[in-house]
Amino acid sequence: MDFLNSIPTHMDFDGQAKAEKYSRVIITLFGAVGLIWGYIIQQFSQTVYILAAGFLLASIITIPPWPIYRKRPLQWQKPRSTDSNETKKKKK
Numbered sequence: 001m002d003f004l005n006s007i008p009t010h011m012d013f014d015g016q017a018k019a020e021k022y023s024r025v026i027i028t029l030f031g032a033v034g035l036i037w038g039y040i041i042q043q044f045s046q047t048v049y050i051l052a053a054g055f056l057l058a059s060i061i062t063i064p065p066w067p068i069y070r071k072r073p074l075q076w077q078k079p080r081s082t083d084s085n086e087t088k089k090k091k092k
Contacts, residue, residue, distance in 0.1 A: 008065055015069025019062040026061065030054020 011019065034050030 008070060010073075011065045011069040012072045012074060014072050015065070019069055023058040023062045026058040027051070027054050030057070 030053060031051050034047040034054070037050060038044050038047030
């Protein structure tokens with residue numbers, strides 16, 4: 001169970017933007033190549049297969065939180081204790 005908890009499962013905001021950009025570029029390129037290839041050989045099924053391959057590749061590259069998507073983690077503020085909030089309300 002400790003092994004599963006040690007696996008990072010987050011992306012930072014810049015990583016999310018990169019993943020979105022990469023997925024759009026990959027799917028667009030595969031779609032264009034598939035459309036051209038399908039037109040040349042007159043087989044629409046080849047277009048669909050090439051587009052599906054692009055979708056699969058984009059999914060493998062962008063869905064897992066690879067280290068390139070975790071370079072700038074957020075610096076969270078430390079939580080305030082609830083005891084100090086209650087004492088301030090009582091003083092008023």
